[in-house]
Amino acid sequence: MREGVGALGDRIAGGLLLVVAAVAWWLSHDFTSGFGQAIGPGAFPRLVSVPLGLLSLYLIIHPGVNQRWPERSALFRQLGLLVLLMIYAGLIQPLGFLPTALLTVTLMIRLFGATWRQALPFGGLLTVGLYLLFEFALGMPLPDMPGLNW
């Protein structure tokens, strides 16, 4: 069985979702109805935000079980992955696929637990392999490097 931990997470999530429901309800009144419609664009979001709010309240009062949250070292690895992928998203258009992927894939392999001796060759291998697979075998154009055709 998975180990359960305290219900604080559920309470916080319930609180956040309650705010979401309230904001959704509030904003839905601005969606002004066009003429000739039985119910306007705001009705359905309102209809959904009511049970969302009630269920969030219930979750705050009757929280359930949460899974164990990650340890600090795991949290850093996860943050690292997210930062890495945001860098990829930011660089893919200006730099093109090959340099961006080479950088991120190599660092990602390192992040997932390989040594540098493994990460460097396999990062290159995976990048080139994926490039050949997508660009040529599957015919999906990838962003090119500036000034080059590949």
Next chain:
Amino acid sequence: MELLAFLGQGFVVALEPQHLFLALVGCALGTLIGALPGLGPVNGVALMIPLTFNFSLSATAALILLVSIYYGCMYGGRISSILLNIPGDEPAMMTTLDGFPMAQQGRGGEALGLTGVASFVGALVSTIGLVLFAPMLVDFAIRFGPAEYFALFVLAFATIGGVTGGHLAKSFLAACLGLLLGTVGIDAVSSVPRYTFGWYELYDGIDFIVALVGLFAISECLVFLEDSHQGRKPAMTLGSALPGVRTAWHCRGSIGRSSVLGFIAGVLPGAGAALGSFLSYTLERRWQGARGDFGNGDPHGVAAPEAGNNAAAGGALIPMLSLGIPGSGTTAILLALLLSMNITPGPLLFENQPELVWGLVAALFIGNLMLLALNIPLVGLFARVLRAPGWFLMPMVVMVAFVGVYSLGNSAFDLYMMLAFGVLGYVLRKLEIPTVPVVLGLLLGGQMEYNLRRAMSISGGDWSIIWNSGISVGIYLFAIALLLGGLLFHWLMKRRI
């Protein structure tokens, strides 16, 4: 017989070389993805969707490819369950209970052969069930108006929680969150932007596929980073899978019973394969009683859940194709594929595009045969994938997700959106809030709202139309019955343990 004529036409479609090729690719790829620890059918199909769009395949071809991957993943899931004790996803969990002990006793090959046959029978039974029952459901559903469809959506959401178990309120909460996220973007009826906060990227709404890949694939990578699976290697020698075929004959009763049970579980909206394998295993354990040696590598306990979950996978296609209501995460993705190709599943699909429906069904029969061939003699090949280290596989998954999603709209915004959904999916999983209802809400919200508004414009704003017809009242009652049944079931299970 009319049915056989349709099926015959379907085989003509499915036997076209391109379709045969795609079915084979899908089956092999699906088995491969399913065999990877931690990656189940939902992830597999989600990853492949963006790629499918790029090939500009016809709807029939794309559907055949993805459904072959779906069936393949259901087959492949058993490999990591049996050899590594790591289920690829929830439905494969029950297979670990007796499958891993069998592997530890050096009967891994036999277990794989046995489950290969069990999977084949389960999938075959449910595909036959699909042929028999989907047209019946279609005949019934042809009378549905918008109010009845609205009721049907309520049914789908009401039953998600009842059967997936756990904290019921959390399932509903997840569904509401998904429905609300589904309203983001320009309203199709009135052209009013909703919850876009001035971001023009949000005007088209949240792309379902971007959200999906984030919720499943990216969050899976985040979970993976938490505890590295390193050091878990398939230790034992496999041995031949062929003796498993004889064992399967020995377990034919278990396989038959579980296939039927799994099929029924799959047809129920919101239930799906996890329930199918769970029920099959539990029933079989009671059936065998003292004769069985469950938990210590009893072949019956390996055959039953595998037959059950493969049967459920086929059964889950029935509500998706005939009503347009998916019962599981994976069928939701298939529905999304159809919707984005401007094909609306439902009764009309069977009338207007029989070649698509019956071509798909025939492809399932053919794919199932291919899978049997791939999974018994060649299973050792797939088992070898398990030796590839996680640090190589996971970055590959991430890159396929990133390249696929980027290619949808050539926009970096989609990538950031996918990451945001990845974090959301991870947090939800930690909170034990199921992510499948979020996906269903996001996907079905638009249709649900559309039907509600059409019903309301028919009635001139009178809300009573929602519960004014016999059929919709029947659907609501059915929803309540399923909900109570699910609650009762969980209460009984809790008392047992």
